[in-house]
């Protein structure tokens with residue numbers, strides 16, 4: 001589904017991502033972990049088109065996607081959430097989800113003004129789908145609440161369903177559990193597993209090791225931009241390099 | 251949600267009926283001239299609001315679009331003998347194209363630079379009117395004898411008859427604005443305004459929608475300018491400077507409240523009224539007017555609309571608090 005080939009990102013002298021090779025398989029939950037500043041978010045930004053790799057290549061569905069802007073990556077079937085929540089704060093929960101569907105709506109400005117049959121049918125289908133998504137994470141009762149006034153945990157959930165709204169093949173989640181309490185985290189694990197059951201492929205960045213080890217099929221570990229390990233959760237847990245990186249990093 | 255819409259629809263209908271039959275009661279030509287200006291500004295500022303209030307792009311040069319509409323329609327109807335309604339439409343389309351061409355580079359600019367860029371645009375159009383190629387705009391002399399709109403053999407030259415035409419146009423433009431706002435396009439505008447990076451990430455072609463907002467906004471404002479030309483029937487450059495028009499248009503939107511249907515209406519009505527009432531104060535007119543604007547913007551930074559809804563909310567909360575105490 002997604003492959004990086006010696007992908008490198010440099011910010012001036014700093015090598016944030018250093019010649020990383022990754023392969024994300026369809027239908028799996030792949031986790032990307034590493035200490036603070038390891039380059040996880042930068043990797044996300046590179047994959048989703050925010051940054052172009054300084055060196056190396058990114059392939060999505062077999063196609064090279066270097067330098068393709070984020071909105072086009074979304075059209076191609078990739079959507080994401082943000083570590084430092086990036087919701088449309090003044091818009092309602094429902095409208096945030098509807099914006100997420102934007103690339104799947106084919107009618108244009110004239111249809112909107114004339115309210116053509118096509119636009120009405122598409123809007124109706126979108127509202128039904130928004131309903132389903134809000135129900136999926138239990139936000140139905142908050143549909144009219146401005147996103148900016150939701151509690152933290154619910155904002156994270158809204159980010160997830162907004163990203164799911166475009167029916168992406170690959171869903172990138174950047175620290176979805178950050179700021180959540182233990183109960184919320186347990187629920188979130190279940191939600192991510194249910195997302196997988198729906199057929200989405202997930203790439204997950206997360207600091208909560210319990211959550212990562214419980215739900216991931218495969219794990220990549222970054223430290224100072226370099227991949228130091230990859231493998232199944234059990235392998236990663238007992239990998240001496242990983243343990244050293246986390247102990248040394250803290 | 252449904253109930254709220256019905257309530258405001260009823261209120262709107264009542265308001266419209268009152269406005270529409272008011273000429274039977276009020277017969278003053280002067281009053282209708284003032285109201286006609288308000289209606290022109292409602293159209294122009296509704297367009298500016300789509301750009302600034304919804305898509306988050308400032309324009310300090312909207313006088314330029316107003317001028318393209320006014321001069322474009324005036325010249326075409328004078329020289330080609332076309333029906334004013336057709337020349338208005340063509341002029342507004344030309345302004346839309348100009349808006350789109352301007353927006354392609356401008357939409358990439360950050361806020362402050364966009365302000366400067368749009369001021370520059372307004373100035374260029376102003377200079378073009380003053381010193382036009384072949385002097386087709388007649389410089390400071392202006393254009394005379396612009397034809398009035400004729401409908402079904404009936405010439406709209408009296409303020410009251412023009413009032414009805416402008417009212418219909420204002421309603422149509424507001425209606426279309428509402429449709430745009432509550433659609434995929436409107437959501438894209440607001441998303442870009444709220445968080446550009448996320449809008450991009452969610453699959454919105456930010457440049458395309460920013461350009462679209464400029465185009466729509468240019469159409470609105472230019473159409474208002476064209477209506478102005480066939481209402482006053484004499485146009486000259488002084489009307490189209492940044493101080494005389496671009497800044498007041500922006501003031502009206504800020505004053506009424508950004509990103510709402512009625513904000514631009516309230517802004518247009520109040521600012522026009524204040525200007526008219528201050529005519530009597532003569533020399534001090536501009537000082538009082540400017541001071542007033544500054545004070546109001548300081549105390550109601552988000553416009554009259556949100557000031558009113560803020561009060562309404564407080565009243566509601568007090569009522570609820572009282573109800574709680576009683577229980």
Ligand SMILES: Nc1ncnc2c1ncn2[C@@H]1O[C@H](COP(=O)(O)OP(=O)(O)OP(=O)(O)O)[C@@H](O)[C@H]1O
Nearest residue numbers: 011014016034035036037038039040041042043083
């Ligand atoms: N736009 C940028 N310009 C310069 N340096 C950057 C930029 N973005 C990230 N960096 C640097 O790149 C390195 C990797 O940052 P990144 O945000 O990818 O880490 P991370 O693994 O996501 O960390 P965290 O767990 O704290 O979120 C850091 O040293 C950071 O300071």
Ligand SMILES: [Mg+2]
Nearest residue numbers: 040041042083
């Ligand atoms: Mg990060």
